Amino acid sequence: MHNWEASPVGGGGTTIAAIATAVVPQQGSISIVRLSGPDSVPIARRLFQAPGHQPWESHRILYGKVCHPVTQAVIDEALLLLMLQPRSFTRENVVEFHCHGGMIAVQQVLQLCLDQGAVLAQPGEFSLRAFLNGRLDLTQAESIADLVGARSPQAAQAAMAGLQGKLAAPIAQMRRTCLDLLAEIEARIDFAEDLPPLDEGELADQIQQILQSLTQLLATADRGELLRTGLKVAIVGQPNVGKSSLLNAWSRSDRAIVTDLPGTTRDVVESNLVVGGIPVQVLDTAGIREAHDQVEQLGISRSLRVAQEADLVLLTIDASQGWTRSDQALLETIMDLPKLLVVNKVDLVDQIPPLPTQPFQAVVYTAAAQAQGIQDLETAILQGTAQGQVSAANLDFAINQRQAAALGQAQISLENLLQTLADQLPLDFWTIDLREAVQRLGEITGEDLVESVLDQIFSKFCIGK
Ligand SMILES: Nc1nc2c(c(=O)[nH]1)N(C=O)[C@@H](CNc1ccc(C(=O)N[C@@H](CCC(=O)O)C(=O)O)cc1)CN2
Numbered sequence: 017m018h019n020w021e022a023s024p025v026g027g028g029g030t031t032i033a034a035i036a037t038a039v040v041p042q043q044g045s046i047s048i049v050r051l052s053g054p055d056s057v058p059i060a061r062r063l064f065q066a067p068g069h070q071p072w073e074s075h076r077i078l079y080g081k082v083c084h085p086v087t088q089a090v091i092d093e094a095l096l097l098l099m100l101q102p103r104s105f106t107r108e109n110v111v112e113f114h115c116h117g118g119m120i121a122v123q124q125v126l127q128l129c130l131d132q133g134a135v136l137a138q139p140g141e142f143s144l145r146a147f148l149n150g151r152l153d154l155t156q157a158e159s160i161a162d163l164v165g166a167r168s169p170q171a172a173q174a175a176m177a178g179l180q181g182k183l184a185a186p187i188a189q190m191r192r193t194c195l196d197l198l199a200e201i202e203a204r205i206d207f208a209e210d211l212p213p214l215d216e217g218e219l220a221d222q223i224q225q226i227l228q229s230l231t232q233l234l235a236t237a238d239r240g241e242l243l244r245t246g247l248k249v250a251i252v253g254q255p256n257v258g259k260s261s262l263l264n265a266w267s268r269s270d271r272a273i274v275t276d277l278p279g280t281t282r283d284v285v286e287s288n289l290v291v292g293g294i295p296v297q298v299l300d301t302a303g304i305r306e307a308h309d310q311v312e313q314l315g316i317s318r319s320l321r322v323a324q325e326a327d328l329v330l331l332t333i334d335a336s337q338g339w340t341r342s343d344q345a346l347l348e349t350i351m352d353l354p355k356l357l358v359v360n361k362v363d364l365v366d367q368i369p370p371l372p373t374q375p376f377q378a379v380v381y382t383a384a385a386q387a388q389g390i391q392d393l394e395t396a397i398l399q400g401t402a403q404g405q406v407s408a409a410n411l412d413f414a415i416n417q418r419q420a421a422a423l424g425q426a427q428i429s430l431e432n433l434l435q436t437l438a439d440q441l442p443l444d445f446w447t448i449d450l451r452e453a454v455q456r457l458g459e460i461t462g463e464d465l466v467e468s469v470l471d472q473i474f475s476k477f478c479i480g481k
Pocket residue numbers: 048075099102103104105112
């Protein structure tokens with residue numbers, strides 16, 4: 017758990033330190049140790065020797081050496097970047113040591129900072145400070161994590177939109193409107209005699225408007241989920257139907273071994289693709305049949321497990337064999353799952369054999385060995401997702417599950433309020449629903465603070481973020 021006490025700008029508080037870059041042995045040309053807090057500059061002064069008369073000023077880079085304060089041993093040749101409050105990411109004094117990459121030198125520099133009194137940062141603590149000091153709202157902080165975790169350019173773009181406040185702005189606007197209405201109603205409760213009566217029609221209109229924008233935001237949730245978590249797609253089928261060929265054609269690679277021997281694939285082969293902006297993990301599996309070989313049997317049980325865990329199953333068959341009893345048996349094991357029928361090797365037949373189409377979302381015809389039909393496959397997959405409704409809303413960010421849950425609760429409260437109005441209940445009742453909506457909207461941006469929400473958000477960050 018975090019200690020949520022903010023270190024106020026310019027005030028006491030701890031100085032935190034962490035390696036801000038990925039720590040990879042023997043790799044990475046540059047690595048950054050980041051400090052934030054009141055002691056960052058004094059700590060840097062004790063560790064960093066800058067030759068000549070380089071000024072220690074904000075937003076300047078100093079060149080020099082990191083030296084052990086006692087032994088004077090040179091730990092690294094480095095650059096030092098100063099960003100003084102409030103002109104920094106956290107709005108505190110920030111110092112960055114730009115060290116050589118790898119692990120050893122940069123970890124020694126971090127250790128020296130800790131020896132000098134800095135405290136190792138918790139995951140997300142730099143971003144948390146940026147939030148607590150008013151530099152970011154919660155949706156922007158969440159967007160930073162999304163940007164770092166993005167697995168497609170579209171996911172990154174949605175995250176950037178969020179980071180630029182495209183979600184924060186409409187939410188804050190809705191909350192402000194609700195607060196204004198709340199103030200009007202409360203004034204009527206307190207000074208009923210002195211004020212003209214509320215125009216209830218006008219009030220209902222405004223609530224309707226908020227509900228409308230709320231619904232638009234909620235419509236981006238499915239795409240958000242897709243962009244963030246992606247799709248897991250399992251290719252299953254009888255041996256030799258061309259599952260591995262399909263994976264290779266789709267990923268334009270030779271990831272999987274292809275031979276004309278049935279039972280070639282034994283283990284799950286994975287390839288990561290992007291389909292229409294959605295990160296897609298494709299899993300090629302061992303062909304399913306009555307196997308006597310123990311290795312193959314183990315492979316087959318893995319295939320079935322992978323299918324059960326997938327978001328979408330591509331049941332692949334050989335067009336020249338038609339729909340077989342084994343295909344039917346396999347279909348029955350995956351009946352509950354979302355699935356497409358992929359009819360492969362269409363180059364071998366003049367006529368498509370009779371096929372069951374009913375339990376499948378779509379049927380796609382491919383010749384994987386000739387890399388044909390991949391576009392149709394992607395189209396069929398995208399049609400099964402929530403892509404359509406999003407382009408309708410025409411928004412470039414996408415909300416996450418936490419935001420969707422809070423928006424959903426705000427929606428319920430506002431709908432309750434409309435009902436309360438319709439039922440002509442007293443003013444006190446109106447304020448209850450409106451207050452609830454304000455609270456939920458405020459939870460999204462962080463204007464109304466809930467500590468458990470903070471923990472949920474920032475503990476998922478990496479250390480140094
Ligand atoms: N080396 C390095 N690269 C980085 C970061 C960092 O902290 N260090 N960032 C970390 O996430 C991102 C950039 N984000 C940043 C956001 C704000 C400020 C900043 O100093 N803001 C001041 C504006 C300064 C000015 O106006 O001159 C401010 O908002 O007050 C710096 C980095 C990505 N790249």
